[in-house]
Amino acid sequence: MSDNPYQYRMPKRVNEPLTLILWPMHYVLMPIMCFGFGILINKPMELLTFGLFWFFSLKYTEERYSRGFILHFLWWHGALPFLKKSKYIPDPYSREFFQ
Incomplete structure (x- = not known):
């Protein structure tokens, strides 16, 4: 390891999350x-x-579960009122669609 304080350290993997000791930061931040x-x-x-x-x-x-499961679960049960209506995001209470 270099003693240069201006040197940037590349992570081992491109998508490696920030960690605090052993856990990813988004686990530890809330507690x-x-x-x-x-x-x-x-x-x-x-x-x-x-x-x-x-x-x-x-x-x-x-x-x-896969990534985005919690958001999908909340959308499915109608608990995301901040999502705007669009043709790509249908109403979560509509269970049947017709062409």
Whole structure:
């Protein structure tokens, strides 16, 4: 390894996610943010428990299902109201389509 602080390190793989110790950053970020917000509102253990639940459920979902599964699940049940109507994204409550 070079001692040059201006040298850029290429990751091993092109799509390798940012990691914090052993886990990808999007796993660890929510428990850290929950704990920090819990300190502010004087409920650190309750929010840390929620953050750890988020960690394990996200890890479980990403190991078993394909990418985008959670967004598709939420769309299918009509829980994404911020998606605009278009001809490419149909109404999630329409289950039958006719030509």
